[in-house]
Amino acid sequence: MNSPAHSPDTSANHWLSFRIGSQLYAAPLGAVNEVIRDGDITPVPGAAADVLGVRHLRGRIVPVLDGERRMGVAGAPSDPADVRVVMLAHAEHLVGLRVGAVGELLHSDGIEIEPPPPGRASRRDDPVTGVLNWQGGFVALLDVSRLCRLGGEAGHVA
Template identity: 65%
Template sequence: MNQDHAAAPPVERGWLIFHLAGQSYAAPLTQVSEVIRDGDVTPVPGAAEDLLGVRQLRGRIVPVMDGCRRLGVAAASGSGEQRRIVVLSHQGHLVGLRVDAVSELLDVTAEPLPPPPGRTVRENDPVDGVVPWKGGFVALLDVRRMCRLPEELGHAA
């Protein structure tokens, strides 16, 4: 782990908290395009297991991922009344993420803690860190990695 905090990028302050299988996650507000109701998604044959399909959003075709599958957590049971699609944006690319519920806004004022040791680490893991919240923790997500967008998009000027 790099101990040179001067080289670390500034911490995003505003985050949107959402829930998947009883766990709390958050995406930077600067990369949340909008939150929409869950609805029909057209399946894409041969797509990755975590890709539910595509959806049209104001003339754009937006891929929609299953948040639970992408993060490797068991899907929650019950009705989908609170289920939403969080539309994430990274350098002009939109990707929808189906979540169990959207919660509230979080203001991160301190440096996030590293992800907990001993958890399953996946290739291109989207969890950047965690912050304490309401007696538990919220996992902060890297939108580029969450949406499986190429790394060169993270370095474009």
């Protein structure tokens, strides 16, 4: 079990929460570049099933992942007005993640982060790194590099 209280970087204890399906997830605040409204996404033939396509963002072409497909969760009805794309940055990469709604800013200071539920660790590409008990439920904490499949795949994004 990792305790965020031992982290020298206090920004590592701040997370942006969002809903994907009926589950709450959170990404480290330091990896969140911005949150934008869902918009025009151009499909990419032959892309992975969880890649919705690409979109232009201030001169950059950014891949956008479908959060429900990427996380393997059943879709819960989302109000189209609440759907957002969370732009996540890792090194020089920028990847969008479509989510059902953006939640609140979480502070894990002094709260112990539990390991992922049993069975999740068997998935090599599982981006869930821990679980934070939050308001009678839990929030699955994400590793942006694994979420966007950036770790060790020769710059292969999404």
